[in-house]
Amino acid sequence: MKLFYAPGACSLSPHIVAREADINLDLCKVDLETHTLENGDDFRKINPKGYVPALQLDGGEILTEGAAIVQFLAEQKPDANLVPPVGTLAHYRMLEWLNFLSAEVHELFKPLFWNGPEEEQQRARENLIRRFDYIEKHLDKGYLMGGEFTVPDAYLYVLSTWLESLQFDMSRWPRLQLFKKRMAERPEVQRALEEENGKSA
Template sequence: MQLYGLPLSCSLATRIALLEAGAPFEYVEVDGPTKRTLGGADYREIHPLGLVPALRTDDGQIVIENAAVLQYVADLLPAAELAPPAGSLERVRLQQWLGFIGTELHKGLFAPLFAPDVPEAVRAYALAKGTSRLDYVARHLEGREFLLDRFSVADAYLVTVLAWTLVTPIDLKQWPSLAAYARRLHARPSVAAAFHAERKLYTEELARHGKPLPAALRPRAD
């Protein structure tokens, strides 16, 4: 399999899932500003909109859209138990969380904060509305280790999205259950390995384009 991704973007969730399952894959990095792979190919020939992730299967099929890619990986590698069985109510719960994370957090909250051409009023609106969404997840995680009864692809997506708070005005300390959840998951080997690999790639990408690494992502002096 080939995973097309942009370092520290939502495609990180699929890297986490593949590492969690112990599955072999090739990571094909997409350069954000140019929409070309580091090998020089035009990524828009894979995904016309240039969005990540995209997963090329072993038989050459292309799967796109984060929720679909994550569930494909979970179903392809059932021994890892990254998703409940298809057709079960618990699978519906997983789909609910994937939909919520993708729409209410990823696109609804963080996309306006990252877009350089978004008016400040829109950013303020997204932050104000996003507070209730984070409240909702925080309440659900009180007394729980994961979103479902065990680690799933929904957790891979949520821990990816929550990491974006480091470069936004959002402080997870406002939500102790979310902060504790993020700490727990970052200690998980698959999550730690994925973030370690992509933080390095992200640093290299910024350097290619003459941009500094955000202070929150720089190694600590201690």
């Protein structure tokens, strides 16, 4: 399988999940400004949506959307216990977190990265603070689903690094800081970061 990624982007989340599941991926870097691959090919021919991540399966099919990709990867290796069993309430709690992070948190970063109008950026910052206040309350056991890593944690880790890069006051969220440190210490997270940009967390 091949993962189309951009360093620092949300594609790091499925990359981490693949490493945690011990799945080998071919990595293909995408320039998100020009929508081109390193060989000059148009990335939009692979994913017409134009953004990462995209996962090319061994049969050639393309799977997009990070929340779908992390579930697909984790379910290839059920013994890794990265997602709760299908049909259990815990499984739907996991889906709840993935949807919340995608729809209610990730989207709020867009005006901050795309230099939206100042008023829109301020509103996004205020909403992000409220969302992460909510997340903070649910990190009392270390990870989003309790004491063990599951796929939403990979997504949250990426989003937490964005907060820091955008100069949010991280002292507001001590549990989130501990979570980020715990994630950064995971060997497979370090490996994914090294593979993407040659440096650890």
